[in-house]
Amino acid sequence: MDTQHLTQVTDTQWRLAPQGPMRVPGILFGSQALIRDMDDKVREQLANVASLPGIVQAAYAMPDAHWGYGFPIGGVAAFDPEEGGVVSGGGVGFDISCGVRTLHTGLDRAAILAVQQELADALYYRVPVGLGSTGGIRLDDREMDAMLAGGARWAVSRGFGRPEDLGRIEEGGRMAGADPKQVSDQAKRRQRDEMGTLGSGNHYLEVQEVTRIHDDAIAAAFGLELGAVLVSIHCGSRGLGHQIGTDYLKRMVLAASQHGIRLPDRELACAPLNSDLGRAYLGAMRAGINCALANRQIITHLARQVFREVLGVDPTLLYDVSHNTCKLEEHVVEGRRRQLYIHRKGATRAFGPGHPDLPESLRAVGQPVLIGGTMGTASYILAGTVQSQELAFNSACHGAGRALSRHAATRRWQGRAVQNELAQRGILVRSPSPRGMAEEAPGAYKDVSEVVAATDRAGLARLVARLEPLVCIKG
DNA sequence: ATGTTC
Numbered sequence: 323m324d325t326q327h328l329t330q331v332t333d334t335q336w337r338l339a340p341q342g343p344m345r346v347p348g349i350l351f352g353s354q355a356l357i358r359d360m361d362d363k364v365r366e367q368l369a370n371v372a373s374l375p376g377i378v379q380a381a382y383a384m385p386d387a388h389w390g391y392g393f394p395i396g397g398v399a400a401f402d403p404e405e406g407g408v409v410s411g412g413g414v415g416f417d418i419s420c421g422v423r424t425l426h427t428g429l430d431r432a433a434i435l436a437v438q439q440e441l442a443d444a445l446y447y448r449v450p451v452g453l454g455s456t457g458g459i460r461l462d463d464r465e466m467d468a469m470l471a472g473g474a475r476w477a478v479s480r481g482f483g484r485p486e487d488l489g490r491i492e493e494g495g496r497m498a499g500a501d502p503k504q505v506s507d508q509a510k511r512r513q514r515d516e517m518g519t520l521g522s523g524n525h526y527l528e529v530q531e532v533t534r535i536h537d538d539a540i541a542a543a544f545g546l547e548l549g550a551v552l553v554s555i556h557c558g559s560r561g562l563g564h565q566i567g568t569d570y571l572k573r574m575v576l577a578a579s580q581h582g583i584r585l586p587d588r589e590l591a592c593a594p595l596n597s598d599l600g601r602a603y604l605g606a607m608r609a610g611i612n613c614a615l616a617n618r619q620i621i622t623h624l625a626r627q628v629f630r631e632v633l634g635v636d637p638t639l640l641y642d643v644s645h646n647t648c649k650l651e652e653h654v655v656e657g658r659r660r661q662l663y664i665h666r667k668g669a670t671r672a673f674g675p676g677h678p679d680l681p682e683s684l685r686a687v688g689q690p691v692l693i694g695g696t697m698g699t700a701s702y703i704l705a706g707t708v709q710s711q712e713l714a715f716n717s718a719c720h721g722a723g724r725a726l727s728r729h730a731a732t733r734r735w736q737g738r739a740v741q742n743e744l745a746q747r748g749i750l751v752r753s754p755s756p757r758g759m760a761e762e763a764p765g766a767y768k769d770v771s772e773v774v775a776a777t778d779r780a781g782l783a784r785l786v787a788r789l790e791p792l793v794c795i796k797g
Numbered sequence: 798a799t800g801t802t803c
Contacts (some may be wrong), residue, residue, distance in 0.1 A: 453799075454801095522798080560799085
């Protein structure tokens with residue numbers, strides 16, 4: 323992106339002045355190098371988002387932003403229902419509530435290395451992975467609706483994990499306001515036997531070692547020590563979330579003119595928050611959030627079984643974050659408290675210290691912000707800050723962000739070669755898809771360290787710990 | 798991301 327279109331505000335904040343139909347400015351976070359490497363499409367898409375009815379303050383792009391469907395991935399936008407604000411399926415993304423959860427194993431690197439092959443094989447055998455993968459659970463209509471209304475709480479009530487897990491999940495493990503009736507039969511049918519599966523693309527289950535502590539006090543509060551081994555699970559709402567996105571995109575395109583909305587881009591299809599269609603989407607999307615929370619809870623149960631069998635330990639949950647959501651939150655804008663719907667697409671909620679929605683055990687330090695990297699580089703744990711409320715409605719980046727398209731990556735790398743190179747570096751990858759491994763080659767991503775450094779410098783979240791992979795189960 | 802094209 324040519325920075326001449328932007329005004330530099332700080333070393334990590336750039337402003338796109340309102341022009342044409344834009345109702346508010348665009349704000350991009352990132353170092354000069356990250357902004358320069360961003361596609362011009364990010365700026366165009368940000369300008370489109372800034373043109374939507376009822377948008378408040380600005381349209382934001384996180385340091386890992388890249389071109390997405392309608393909204394940029396790494397995009398954040400708040401809408402006020404009292405001012406004609408809208409909800410957009412493209413603003414949430416097709417993988418509703420895709421997110422990351424991280425568990426403590428209580429083990430160190432040496433314990434893993436002693437059984438590394440066996441652990442990798444056992445996890446790969448136990449956790450279903452890949453496009454169209456199915457699990458050992460079948461949901462009838464009644465159980466489907468209970469899952470869509472109950473999220474991880476439903477999963478715990480059915481024996482997947484423990485009640486104490488729930489306090490370490492956004493929304494206490496259950497998104498309120500879900501309305502399973504607003505989810506199509508087709509979406510439910512697609513999900514019937516996909517619970518407890520990772521899916522494909524950038525989804526994974528990783529065993530990781532803490533290789534650097536950046537903030538001693540917060541790391542201690544999160545229970546993180548140098549050399550400790552963690553498990554991170556990155557996945558979402560599978561076929562159900564995708565079908566909800568598809569269903570409502572069509573309906574929002576068709577209804578836009580009735581709602582008096584002129585779309586700068588069909589992919590920005592949206593509906594007023596105060597409309598039947600807007601409310602129906604919110605009910606369905608919240609059911610999609612519960613599906614993703616239940617899915618990560620079941621996968622946690624499967625991973626725990628493996629860790630008990632192979633290593634005799636029972637991992638505990640550090641935290642679970644979603645990064646494709648639209649959530650109703652209270653924010654102070656220019657001194658006034660307002661109830662706003664915050665779209666975060668490829669962006670993590672990042673509540674700072676003292677936020678009332680955080681569990682008591684985390685309230686003093688702020689919310690863990692779990693950033694997934696690539697299978698060959700690093701992942702990071704950050705913490706929410708107080709100032710991120712004013713900067714971007716308590717939001718932070720979500721990952722490395724792609725630098726090369728999937729197609730370009732498959733031309734440059736071969737999956738088996740990627741796997742072998744990683745094995746030589748001590749990282750065991752298991753995947754059903756050589757093509758998937760090529761698409762996900764570490765070189766196809768931006769430098770996650772640069773992304774989190776910019777996030778930390780911008781004040782969006784504070785850097786706490788660096789993690790490096792030992793085992794990766796990859797879709 | 799996705800029964801990788803309705």
